[in-house]
Amino acid sequence: MSAPAPEFDRGKRRHGDDSRGRKGGMPGDRTVLAVDGLDVGTRHTPLLHDVSFSIERGERVGLIGESGSGKSLTALAVMGLLGEGLRASGDVRLSGRTPATRNLLDIGEREMAGLRGDAMSMVFQEPMTALNPTMRVGAQVAEVMRIHGTRGKGAARERVVELLDQVGLPDPAHLARSYPHELSGGQRQRVVLAIALANDPALLICDEPTTALDVTVQATVLDLVVRGVEERDAAMLFITHDLAVVATVCERVLVMYGGRIVEAGPVGEVFGDPRHRYTQGLIGASDLAGAEGRRARATLPTIPGTVPAAGRFPDGCVFRSRCDHATDLCEALPPWTPRGEHAAGDRAYGFACHHPAGESTAEKEGSRG
Numbered sequence: 001m002s003a004p005a006p007e008f009d010r011g012k013r014r015h016g017d018d019s020r021g022r023k024g025g026m027p028g029d030r031t032v033l034a035v036d037g038l039d040v041g042t043r044h045t046p047l048l049h050d051v052s053f054s055i056e057r058g059e060r061v062g063l064i065g066e067s068g069s070g071k072s073l074t075a076l077a078v079m080g081l082l083g084e085g086l087r088a089s090g091d092v093r094l095s096g097r098t099p100a101t102r103n104l105l106d107i108g109e110r111e112m113a114g115l116r117g118d119a120m121s122m123v124f125q126e127p128m129t130a131l132n133p134t135m136r137v138g139a140q141v142a143e144v145m146r147i148h149g150t151r152g153k154g155a156a157r158e159r160v161v162e163l164l165d166q167v168g169l170p171d172p173a174h175l176a177r178s179y180p181h182e183l184s185g186g187q188r189q190r191v192v193l194a195i196a197l198a199n200d201p202a203l204l205i206c207d208e209p210t211t212a213l214d215v216t217v218q219a220t221v222l223d224l225v226v227r228g229v230e231e232r233d234a235a236m237l238f239i240t241h242d243l244a245v246v247a248t249v250c251e252r253v254l255v256m257y258g259g260r261i262v263e264a265g266p267v268g269e270v271f272g273d274p275r276h277r278y279t280q281g282l283i284g285a286s287d288l289a290g291a292e293g294r295r296a297r298a299t300l301p302t303i304p305g306t307v308p309a310a311g312r313f314p315d316g317c318v319f320r321s322r323c324d325h326a327t328d329l330c331e332a333l334p335p336w337t338p339r340g341e342h343a344a345g346d347r348a349y350g351f352a353c354h355h356p357a358g359e360s361t362a363e364k365e366g367s368r369g
């Protein structure tokens with residue numbers, strides 16, 4: 001998209017309070033999603049390793065990384081939508097309406113289906129795959145309320161028009177009677193968003209929601225997504241390749257490579273002062289607009305080579321086969337290093353790199369033990 005200038009001032013909230021003793025963050029009062037030590041793989045190939053993070057109510061967290069890093073698998077594992085042949089282990093808790101007392105990875109498909117579209121929703125890149133081509137769009141929005149019993153028939157009909165209006169569709173009462181093929185791509189994605197938001201989910205996951213859209217409508221749809229989650233005080237996980245979008249939409253960012261989270265923190269800190277060499281490379285190769293972005297691009301290295309196929313990442317630091325700074329030390333898995341003053345073990349603020357950019361004296365002393 002024609003990216004707006006990045007604003008490096010998003011990380012205003014402090015998230016250290018809820019993370020003592022637990023890698024992904026102990027569910028506190030405002031924690032909606034807590035993922036702790038999530039591993040995903042096929043029988044033979046591990047794909048995600050020890051993924052840990054949490055998201056609070058009203059918080060928007062970006063998940064970035066090149067194609068094949070494991071972003072979609074993370075989202076699908078949370079939603080209980082991993083395909084046949086994939087296994088997940090670890091701990092995934094969702095609160096919001098009800099206390100997060102159970103690990104989502106342990107509950108059956110029937111119960112998961114009750115949560116999807118209700119307590120948590122997901123918007124995918126391609127709206128046509130999410131819509132039923134043979135059903136009028138209004139009926140599809142009403143159906144998600146009917147399935148979850150959140151509204152009676154008459155109330156659902158009124159709510160459909162309200163929701164279609166909220167996502168900026170013109171003449172919503174008339175448009176509700178259209179079929180998906182009668183709408184533009186941008187209009188279809190708005191309908192998908194209306195469906196995702198219909199039951200006021202506590203968690204909205206967006207996987208490249210605007211990538212398939214015309215650049216002229218991308219910014220508008222993004223704005224609607226942000227407004228939708230803000231109005232509901234919902235938590236959002238936003239998956240994208242586009243760092244400029246993360247800078248605009250999110251407060252916090254998780255950087256993923258080789259199925260691991262390699263860096264995490266407030267967008268301003270991570271994009272303004274990346275510590276992991278992979279994050280540095282991503283920023284160097286990105287379209288971050290504006291003078292700040294261009295200056296950064298001129299001084300940061302880009303990423304040599306390509307992402308290895310699943311199961312072909314090196315042991316130790318997963319990035320070492322592409323990293324100019326790699327040494328023998330990188331054959332060992334780098335420990336998670338908290339950023340600045342943050343507590344050891346706080347996975348919301350830190351990085352896992354043996355040779356981080358801009359290493360502070362305190363960190364050097366810390367790593368020497």
Ligand SMILES: Nc1ncnc2c1ncn2[C@@H]1O[C@H](COP(=O)(O)OP(=O)(O)OP(=O)(O)O)[C@@H](O)[C@H]1O
Nearest residue numbers: 042047066067068069070071072073074083309310
């Ligand atoms: N069902 C599966 N069986 C085997 N490998 C899989 C399966 N699904 C995904 N993978 C592999 O897992 C890795 C991570 O995939 P994932 O789709 O999560 O990447 P991504 O970061 O979302 O990429 P993209 O940005 O292209 O969507 C890839 O190497 C992919 O080939």
